[in-house]
Every structure is written in structure tokens, then in C-alpha cells.
Amino acid sequence: MSQFTDICRINVKGGDGGAGCMSFRREAYVPKGGPDGGDGGRGGNVVIQATSQLSSLVDYRFKHHFRAERGTHGQGSRRDGKCGEDLILKVPMGTIVRELDPETQEPLxxxxxxxxxxxxxxxxxxxxxxxxxxxxxxxxxxxxxFAEKGEPAEEHWIELEMKLMADAALVGMPSVGKSSLIARMSAARPKIADYPFTTLVPNLGMVRAGDYSYVVADVPGLIEGASDGRGLGHQFLRHIERTALIMHVIDVTGSFEDRDPLEDYRVINDELAAYASELAERPQIVVANKCDVSGMTERVAALRQAATADGHMFFAVSALTGAGLNSLMLAVGEQVSKLRQELAKDAPAEEVDTEQWERVRHERDRRFRVVPEGNGIWRVLGRGIERMCVQTDWENEDAIIYLQHRLSRIGVDDALEKAGCRAGDEVRITGYSFAYEGALDDFEDEVFEDTDFAVEPSLDDGEIDG
Structure with a gap:
């Protein structure tokens, strides 16, 4: 049985780009052959792709470093280098990808x-x-x-967080019988025992009842204070966020502690509301479990009254004997079907745009900003700008002049001047620095392909909006 994993942190690095070639045609009877240096190959990308074929992040539990293939260098006679193969990492649908701070490892x-x-x-x-x-x-x-150097690929840590894509979630106090219920309702075989916190990771089960089929998640037991993180509460509550229906399970016997079922009902609902206000408004079915135990009639009646007063459907069942489960499963299937129809009605008719996040990334890469560092020193930040500097041969004067014209053309000089940079000030880009000489005006006969760079609005105090 594969282990469920909901959060993983992995280190990813694209392939380095190959260097362009500086070469001239050399043939007999051609004394002045022109330039014929080929381009370096692009390094492979590391790509995260969602798939319906996976249900956990277990593949990333023990392997944390992933590298794509590098590109090869260009050669003479206009022979381009080979591009590196992309590395595609498959994840379950419902996975959130976050950038991590390289020092604190906190999500950015x-x-x-x-x-x-x-x-x-x-x-x-x-x-x-x-x-x-x-x-x-x-x-x-x-x-x-001169020719351009290949760009070294970036290496960084990212966080993968999977939120269960279940239709309904079984929630409740520890040891109320959630695992027994999902075992009765589906083919899932969770660990079942007569002590609290038997379930430490969520279990998924496919339920078929009549014409309905749906996925139910058995979420580990919650306790009072879960919304504040007590008892791993945040980890457990996170899985409820994307479920359309909440199945609130209550042990009418009070379990080992002889708890009051009404008090349990109130505590869990308060914790759901405290964690996310929309959870309090989510459709909920209240399930009174262990109703096969004698002497529970009054407790069941009181709980039924409280649930119906809050507008929730109520079912009295026994996971042990199966009593009342068929009616519950059909009711849940009907509710899930209605919720799906509502979601489909509200969903846009057009096809899913699988490349939307790629466009967001490209837009982020084309932005840059100017940051004053004091004492006449200015730093320009932006992935696209930094790439240009890294690919420049700083020992070749022609290459440096070309870079200066290129930066001026895309608006870096204007942004520096607007920020307050003056001739003679030091400008730093990644690991390189040079003296600012003012905006260049002469671009005659130069070849530039960068036209859609944009100055990024100020993000923090001290950053200049160009």
C-alpha cells in the first residue's frame, strides 16, 4: 500500500545552455569568408505537470533533486548545438507549486x-x-x-502541496468511526483500531451507490484548537478545503472519554469556521455513528434536533452493522451530483487553458526593477536582464558595447535615470558592475530582439518604480 504524502520540497535545476560559436568561414579560394558560428543548444526545462493518473506525491518523498539535460555548444559552419531534453515531473491534480526562499525555506x-x-x-x-x-x-x-555564452540554468527549491480532490470529506473527533465508515462505504482499507489518532494520513475511497459514484476522504481526527494548529490541525484541515460536501461524523456513545455528542458537534463546526469562514457555509450532512449501542435514543434525538435546526441533513447509522448506510450513501451521492451540476453550470464553457501558468512565468521573467543600494550604487533586478549579462563575454569589448546598447534599448537606462542614477554612479547586475554613462541614443544598424520588457512596480520600501 503506497504511503500518502501531501507536502514535499524538491530541488530543481534546468539544463545549462550551450555557448554560441565565434567562427569564420575558411575555404580555399574564399579569402574573406563571413562569420559562420552556430548557436548553442538550449538547456532542458524542469516541468511540473498535473495528471489524473496519480493520487499522491509519494514519488518525491525520497528523491529530492531533479536535473534537466544541458544543451551542447555551437560549432563552425553554422552547426547549432543540440537542445537538452525537458524533464517532466508528474503530480496529482490539485497540486499547488510554491517558490521557496533559498535561505529560510519559507514559501515566497x-x-x-x-x-x-x-x-x-x-x-x-x-x-x-x-x-x-x-x-x-x-x-x-x-x-x-564575439558570440554569446550559454546561460547557466537556475537551481532552487520549490514546495509541492497536494490538496485532496475528493467530493466529500469525513470529519469529526478522533475515534468516532470515520475509518470504519469509509471501509464500509468503499473498497478502501484504512487502518482501524480502538484508540485515538489511528488515522494519521487521509484515506481516499470510491463509493458507488445506485446510479451515483463519488470519492470520499477520511480525514484524520480533529480536536479543539485544530484551527490554531493543535494536533496537526492545519495539516488535516487543509484537505477539507476543496471538498464540495462535509460529512460530519459524531460518536453518539461519547467514545472512551464519554464526551457529549452535542458538544463534539459544536466544537468541530467552530473549528471549521475558525480555519476558513467558507467552510462553515459548506453543505454538511451530520452522521450519528454507533447507533447500534443500546440506550442512545435520547442522544440521537437531541443531535438530530441540533443538526436540522442548523439546516443540515441528518442520518443515524452503524458502521459496525451497516444499519442506515445505504440511505446515507444514496443521499451523499445525490448531494454530490447536485453540487457537480452547480459547478459545471458556473464553470466557463471554453476549454481548459493548460498554458496559463507558463504565460504568467514569462511575464514575470520580462519584468525588472531598480533598487538603490546607497553611496551612488544601483542594482537592476530581473531574470531577463540578468540573463543578458551572464551570456555576455566580458573580456570582449564589442560584446560589452552590444550589451550596453541592448540594455538601453529595452529601457534600463531610462529606468535608472528616473530612479535618480547619475553619470559616474555604479550599476550592478547579478555579479557584474559598470559605471553609468547616461542613456544611449545611437542604435543604427544594431540588431535587437527584446522589445517587451517592462519595469516592475515597487514591491518593498526602497525599491524604485522606473
Whole structure:
């Protein structure tokens, strides 16, 4: 039996890009052959893709480092390098991908929320292959003696969080019989024992009742204070968020502690509301379990009255004998069917856009911002800008001049000037620095492909909105 895993942290790195080639055609009877350096191959991407064929993140429990294939270098005679193969990591539908802070390992932002089959996002782009010197020919530069370096791929940690995609969730105090119920209702075989917290990870079961079929999740028992994190409450409550229907199970016998069923009913509902206010409004069916025990008539009647007063359906059942389960399963199936129809009615008619998160990532990569570091020092931040600097041959003067014109063309010089940068100030981009000389105006005969960069709005105090 595979172990259920709901949160994993993995380290991902795309493949490094291959270097472009600086080469000139050399043939007999062709004394002045032109540039013929090929491009370096792009490194492979690490891609996270949702699939309906998986139900857990167990594949990432023991392996934490994933690397894509690197691109090869370009060669003479216009021979381009081979691109690296993408590495596709499959995850269950309902997986949230988060970027982690490299130092604290705390989540920074949501990269993607993959809820549909086939939906994907690139979490570690491969490095761009460097362009060969054939790309830098102009009417005034007939023999460019430089090419771009390959871009080293980024390496970072991401968090994968899976939220169960179940139709209904069994919730309640520990030892109220949730595992026994899901075992009776479905083919699931959870661990069942007569002590609290037997279930430590959620179990899923497919239920078939009449014409209905639906997935039920057996969520580990909650206790008072779960919404504040007591008893691993946040981990357990997280799985309820995406279920359409709550099956609130109550042990009418009071279990070992002889608890008051009405008090248990109140505590669990309060914890659901405290964790997320919308959970209090979610459709709920109250299930009184262990009704086969003698002397429970008054307790069942009191619980029924409280549940119906709150507008909830109520069923008295016994997981041990199976009494009342058929009616419960049919009622749950009917409610799940209605909720599905409502969701389908509200859902857009167009097809699922599996590339939406890729566009978000590209837009994020094209943004940059200027940050003052004091004493006449300015830093430009942005993945696309940093890529240009990394791919530049800093020992070649022509390559540096080309970079300066390129940065000015996409608006970096204007953003620096607007931020307060003056001639002679130091500008830092990734691990490189140079003196600011003011905006360049002459772009005649230059070849530029970067036109859609944008200055990012200020995020923190001290950051300048260009």
C-alpha cells in the first residue's frame, strides 16, 4: 500500500545552455569568408505537470533533486548545438507549486495551482543557448569577433502541496468511526483500531451507490484548537478545503472519554469556521455513528434536533452493522451530483487553458526593477536582464558595447535615470558592475530582439518604480 504524502520540497535545476560559436568561414579560394558560428543548444526545462493518473506525491518523498539535460555548444559552419531534453515531473491534480526562499525555506509566492489534467508549469527553465557570431552582423560590423555564452540554468527549491480532490470529506473527533465508515462505504482499507489518532494520513475511497459514484476522504481526527494548529490541525484541515460536501461524523456513545455528542458537534463546526469562514457555509450532512449501542435514543434525538435546526441533513447509522448506510450513501451521492451540476453550470464553457501558468512565468521573467543600494550604487533586478549579462563575454569589448546598447534599448537606462542614477554612479547586475554613462541614443544598424520588457512596480520600501 503506497504511503500518502501531501507536502514535499524538491530541488530543481534546468539544463545549462550551450555557448554560441565565434567562427569564420575558411575555404580555399574564399579569402574573406563571413562569420559562420552556430548557436548553442538550449538547456532542458524542469516541468511540473498535473495528471489524473496519480493520487499522491509519494514519488518525491525520497528523491529530492531533479536535473534537466544541458544543451551542447555551437560549432563552425553554422552547426547549432543540440537542445537538452525537458524533464517532466508528474503530480496529482490539485497540486499547488510554491517558490521557496533559498535561505529560510519559507514559501515566497505561488508559482501555479494545477487543478486540471495536463496543466503544467516550468519551474526551472533551461538556460538559453548563446547566439553565434552570425547574429551580430550589421552594415558597420561585418566581422563580429564575439558570440554569446550559454546561460547557466537556475537551481532552487520549490514546495509541492497536494490538496485532496475528493467530493466529500469525513470529519469529526478522533475515534468516532470515520475509518470504519469509509471501509464500509468503499473498497478502501484504512487502518482501524480502538484508540485515538489511528488515522494519521487521509484515506481516499470510491463509493458507488445506485446510479451515483463519488470519492470520499477520511480525514484524520480533529480536536479543539485544530484551527490554531493543535494536533496537526492545519495539516488535516487543509484537505477539507476543496471538498464540495462535509460529512460530519459524531460518536453518539461519547467514545472512551464519554464526551457529549452535542458538544463534539459544536466544537468541530467552530473549528471549521475558525480555519476558513467558507467552510462553515459548506453543505454538511451530520452522521450519528454507533447507533447500534443500546440506550442512545435520547442522544440521537437531541443531535438530530441540533443538526436540522442548523439546516443540515441528518442520518443515524452503524458502521459496525451497516444499519442506515445505504440511505446515507444514496443521499451523499445525490448531494454530490447536485453540487457537480452547480459547478459545471458556473464553470466557463471554453476549454481548459493548460498554458496559463507558463504565460504568467514569462511575464514575470520580462519584468525588472531598480533598487538603490546607497553611496551612488544601483542594482537592476530581473531574470531577463540578468540573463543578458551572464551570456555576455566580458573580456570582449564589442560584446560589452552590444550589451550596453541592448540594455538601453529595452529601457534600463531610462529606468535608472528616473530612479535618480547619475553619470559616474555604479550599476550592478547579478555579479557584474559598470559605471553609468547616461542613456544611449545611437542604435543604427544594431540588431535587437527584446522589445517587451517592462519595469516592475515597487514591491518593498526602497525599491524604485522606473
Amino acid at each position: 509566492y505561488v508559482v501555479a495551482d494545477l487543478t486540471h489534467d495536463g496543466e503544467y508549469v516550468t519551474v526551472a527553465p533551461g538556460g538559453c543557448g548563446g547566439r553565434g557570431n552570425t547574429h551580430f552582423v550589421t552594415s558597420t560590423r561585418r566581422a563580429p569577433a
